[in-house]
Amino acid sequence: MLSATRLPQDAVAEPAGWSRDAAASHVMDSAGCLDVGHVRALLVRGEELLLDSASDSPARSGLRDMADVSKRVSWSVREPQHEDGENTPLLNGTSTGGAQPVRPHSNQSLFRIGQLSTVDLSDESNETETEMMSKSDEEVTHTENLLSLKYESLDYDNSENLLFLEEERRINHAAFRTVEVTRWVICGMIGILTGLIACFIDIMVELLAGVKYQVIKDNIDKFTESGGLSFSLLLWATLNAAIVLVGSLLVAFIEPVAAGSGIPQIKCFLNGVKIPHVVRLKTLVIKVCGVILSVSGGLAVGKEGPMIHSGAVIAAGISQGRSTSLKRDFKIFEYFRRDTEKRDFVSAGAAAGVSAAFGAPVGGVLFSLEEGASFWNQLLTWRIFFASVISTFTLNFVLSIYKKKPGDLSNPGLINFGRFDTDENSYKYFELPIFICMGAIGGIVGALFNALNNWLTIFRIRYLHRRYLQVVEAVLVAAVTGAVSFVMIYYSTDCQPLREGAMEYPLQLFCADGQYSAMASAFFNTPERSVRSLFHDPAGTFNPQTLGSFTLLYFILAVWTYGLTVSAGVFIPSLLLGAAWGRLFGILLTNIPNSTWADPGKYALMGAAAQLGGIVRMTLSLTVIMVEATGNVTYGFPIMLVLITAKLVGDFFIEGLYDLHIKLQSVPFLHWEAPVTSHSLAAREVMSMQVTCLKRREKVGIIVDILSDTTTNHNGFPVIENDGVPGQPARLCGLILRSQLIVLLKHKVFVERENLSITQNRLSLKDFRDAYPRFPPIQSIHVSQDERECLMDLTEFMNPTPYTVPQEASLPRVFKLFRALGLRHLVVVDNHNKVVGLVTRKDLARYRIGKNGLEEMSLAHT
């Protein structure tokens, strides 16, 4: 085995690959203008190459001869498909001796490392047999074990180049204090605007749903007497479908990233993944309209999850002081135009969103802490709390004015759990085990929910990828939701006497005069109201049969609805589902003799907590959110027990819903820690090779060619230096980003020009910030033929001290450095400070603990 695997190692263990590739591509790209330095490096590498018999291929001979063939050998990650035909036989020859053109485990597209990790451990890491891998032209169907190439990292690491130091020197101490004050001002504005958006959503949903329910109720009342209720059914289904059609069209055709709750996306953003379009103004507008339409369209959805996304967009927008969508620049807050600052504000915005959604400011802060906690400090926490409190207060205040009771601050959040402070609501010590049982049920039901939804989402990704199909699906779900609700109400015989303020739209249907259908109070209502009536309606309001059938049907509807192309959250459906079976549980408990303590409302609350915990698997923040929403601190302990149990039981079966969706979107998400059994992996196995490097003084033509090469979309380029000694290997001396290079090219910062016009304004950090975050594409920058021959000096602009690791560093070590510092590129160097490889997010995120130990995911175009 070892001898079989040793062969290829020799070919690749050499740190030669990168420069060979760089040289090759430069040779190709510079079109006849050979880069002497690289050719030399190439020769050196070539001599050092240990040839193995298997790889005696055109690739290397081409390399040696610097013949054109070598240029065609693309080692790049992002090679387009059409070139594959040319490469594949050759590369397969290199790697497999030309025997096997297809990778052996295509069905799962996984490398199983785990089984062999023991072998690796026993050997020296140098003996770990490796080979140069190549790309394949394989096509697979979408699975959860893929990483998409469309996601990039955010630049959380500050580039401490000379410009930065200069600016820091220029800005005095007082100015930094102003910056700090500005941060507070922005957080206040985030809170206010998030609160206002929440108000807008709340009021619009109330109005739209009010009109809809009134129309249907009048219709049903009319037809109950004269017959023809099937028309009411049709009317209900059609109204639902029509409203959802608009919402779904908006989302599917204008901004697909606004679909769903947005929490997975914000989680990814705070994790450091740049999800395209996620914090744009357009997304916010579509999200808000979409939520209003899908909630009033009667889908089994809530408006709470999207608030978190909305808050995040508001934060990202305000903190930049301009809108690129509207092309307005207010010339304020320019200092905050970079990823690090934006991320801090986005976490404040997410917190403000949670706070407005649930009236839970502390819960909001803890939500941000739970989701984006790798970057945290006390002062930031305090600012985020400030934004949270402002947000809930704004919502409360504006809603009190809207409800014509100004100053009556009783609506802290979009969902109002009502007060839980009566005597029946208090719990006894012997109820705690019952609560734990409910937590377990919540975990199991939640796991079932997640598994079904996961399966459904895979089906959707594979088969329903056309936009019009997605819209049709959403419309059908809306119609079916209406129809099912109607049939349930139609067949329910559970009639309850009308009470003062019990229901807004009581449906009598076949009940006696003066009574209403109890099933209607669960189905013929916005989900928020249904939750509240399950929590607070006095015992005996619902029959067990009503609750049982409601739970079953609503479960199916909720599973089916989440993941549609509409903007909607999963919080409220989960709460409603849990409240229904929790109340059922409470009613069944009352059959025990002497069970005066069994208040159904209390059990509905615990069921809601258990169900929500079982689905989303949030812990600390969810506990606090629930406690704050109920306004009863003594519930802290039972809710915590319930959530712990739900998470434990649920995690035994399947992950949380948000994590599943992040996986299915193939996002390179970095968890808290590297997989536990990954210590045997060293950086040299993790990293990507054939790094495209730039020299400290590089020809413009080469830079332009590298940047405009559509097959490689590299974003960070190590800058190397030769020390002026020919033949000496080039050392790493800095790192420069694509965005910086583009700004430099745009301003034509060339050595020759500098010499020509000394009067020209020097570039400052402001020029880089102005271009942020949508740097122009390289195609929009015109470089003349003369300019191509110019030189560019990167010394001033590159980050002179990029983080590096040695090749032998273990994966967990690399991971920790990367995750904790929020890096985008981590350069792997050898003993002589030569660039060997580059670790990016995708290199780290692909390792995962699976059923068979450590697994590796494949990269794919999505």
Added chain:
Amino acid sequence: MSPCYNYRPFGLLYMMSPSGLLDLCFVLLCARLASSWSPSNGVAGPELLPRSLWAEEVSLSLFPSYYTSPDLTDEPDDCKTLLLEFANSSATLSGCLVRYARPVRICQQCYKDFGQLRAIMAQINLKKNDTDICAQRLLQSDRIHMLVVLNDFFEGTWDDCKCDKGCLQKNGTEIRNTTTQFMALYEELTKCFNQNMKEPPIQLPEGNYSKVCYNCNESYKSLNTLYSSLEHSHALCIDLEDAMNSTRILWSREFNCTVPCTDTVPVIAVSAFIIFLPVVFYLSSFLHSEQKKLKLVLPKRFASSTHIQDLSN
């Protein structure tokens, strides 16, 4: 005039809170005492009081001088009159409330009494000049606040009945036309019920239908319609709600007159059709839509030994 007017005056007061009454006496005593110490206003001398009270007065006279400051001594008789009026009026009102509790006719029958009580309360609270302290003396002198408690109770009950908003107009001094209209219809229906209750059921094509349902259907419908319209314009109070409620219970439960049309077959057909649509949709997209294929990209890096092992096998 309602039959319960002047019905057991003071009765409620005595019954409800004897301790409160004692406090009240104490208040009055203090007032008297204070006035006797005022040189300008010596209406009641100690010789008019019983001996025990006189003793108490002497002991009270040992209080510090602020207790007998001039502003506490003004017009005790005015306040006393008001107190007595309040007592009478509240007794009348409470009598009325109880008398018309079943069937509920509170708003229609007791609004005058309530208006009277309200007027007296307003007078107590009226601030004629700076030295007028009836409000302070009657309402705030002790820890029980008897008058306030009673007044709050009446006001609360009145609000709960929604009398002022629903059934009365002109600030609660007149019964609304809608209310009278509704009650007239209600009386009519009740008469109809009474007449037809004993009649045997009649046979109709729709099924067994008692005589009462058949004969009173018209007026029941009109009452129901009027009720709905009143509900819409928030012109309901407890009287109307209760009348309607009992009528509905009679109609639906006692007489079994609510026989709604059921059209189960069309409902099932339509809902089955709607539920069938997604099945068609998913099947067709599963069969006809081509599966989305992704292009795999193999990274350029050292593969781990496993892969090679797989290959070499």
